[in-house]
Amino acid sequence: MMPHDMRRYLFLFHYDPAGAFLDKIDLGKWRASRICIAADNSVWTLSGEEEGGHALYSPDQGVLRNYKFGPGFVQAGVPRSNFPQEFQNFYQNGNVAIDCSGDKIHALTDDGQWIEYTPGGDFTITKVERLSHTEADYYKLSGFAYLDENHIYGFMESRPGKELPNVFAELLPAADGKGLQWVEIPDKALPANNHPPESKPNPDSNDPPQPPITVTALLGADHESGERLVYRTSADDKVLWSKPLFASAPTPADPPEK
Numbered sequence: 001m002m003p004h005d006m007r008r009y010l011f012l013f014h015y016d017p018a019g020a021f022l023d024k025i026d027l028g029k030w031r032a033s034r035i036c037i038a039a040d041n042s043v044w045t046l047s048g049e050e051e052g053g054h055a056l057y058s059p060d061q062g063v064l065r066n067y068k069f070g071p072g073f074v075q076a077g078v079p080r081s082n083f084p085q086e087f088q089n090f091y092q093n094g095n096v097a098i099d100c101s102g103d104k105i106h107a108l109t110d111d112g113q114w115i116e117y118t119p120g121g122d123f124t125i126t127k128v129e130r131l132s133h134t135e136a137d138y139y140k141l142s143g144f145a146y147l148d149e150n151h152i153y154g155f156m157e158s159r160p161g162k163e164l165p166n167v168f169a170e171l172l173p174a175a176d177g178k179g180l181q182w183v184e185i186p187d188k189a190l191p192a193n194n195h196p197p198e199s200k201p202n203p204d205s206n207d208p209p210q211p212p213i214t215v216t217a218l219l220g221a222d223h224e225s226g227e228r229l230v231y232r233t234s235a236d237d238k239v240l241w242s243k244p245l246f247a248s249a250p251t252p253a254d255p256p257e258k
Contacts, residue, residue: 004142004157008033008050012043014069023069029056030065034098034107042068044100046107048080057085064098064105064117077117082125083109097154099146101223106146114152114171114180129174129181131156131167138162143218147227153245154182155218155231168215187212189246192235 008031014023025043032045045065049056062076063083097108107115108128117123130136135158143155152171158164169182187193192213217232219239228243 004140008048009035012045012067012069025067025069025072027067032065034096036098036100036105038066038100038105042066042074044098044105046096046098046109063109064107064115066119075120077105077119078115078123078125083111083113095141097141097144097146099144099221101146101221102148106152108141108144127179128171129179131169131182132184133167135162135164138164139167143220143231145218145221145229147221147229148223153185153218153229155215156182166214166216168218185246187214190215190233191242191246192233194246 010027010031012025012027012032012035013021016022027045027047029049029051030045030047031050032047034046036044038044043066045067047063047065049058049061057080059081060079062078063080064077066074066076068074095108095110095112099106103118105115105117105119107117109115112128112130114126114128115123116126131139133139138159139156140159141154142157143153145153147153154169154171156167156169158166168185170185171180172183173179174181190213211234214234215231216234219230219232222228222230222241225241226243228241229245230239230241231245232239
């Protein structure tokens, strides 16, 4: 599920590699706005409770919920009471994401909270400041990736009706040290924009300067081959893997482009 997906899911489905249906879990009154697969093959969701099309405020129910095919619901964490009641629809809007690739569950809520939860244990909630951009209110998250050691990346697109440049950003400590903030990553940080030209351009040429290469889609993280980002750029339609994204050159161990 990409972060721009606004739907709220009522079921979890399990298929084999050939596409044959195996099992399904009915979430009941709960609606999953984001899902991720943990190392034990269980499914974690960022969820809220709903009845008759209206969100319910369930202060004692956990918004991070764990399911396994067969047993069904397993456990929940981070009670809803940790969030202001006026944001009871936080789980169903656009700027949300979840990752459960390591020993913790990480989630981003639409009301600007970053959750780190150890299943069966403690959790922390950190306030996320707006994107450091003059028109931050007009952006929505459309791509997300969490890499180990707390490296968090997001791709922001302008909302309908606005013709704003896309923003590729990293979630970093805020200037006041009290929270986190999305900070734009400059185009020049991309490997393709760091390489010196093979020859100097002809000063008498009338050819327009080439635009910088930018990220056009952030597809997620590849945790199986060294914590790499998976993304596309404006150079072409190839899907690229990179660790780190801002290295000066790819390493021989890089997987082939697809």
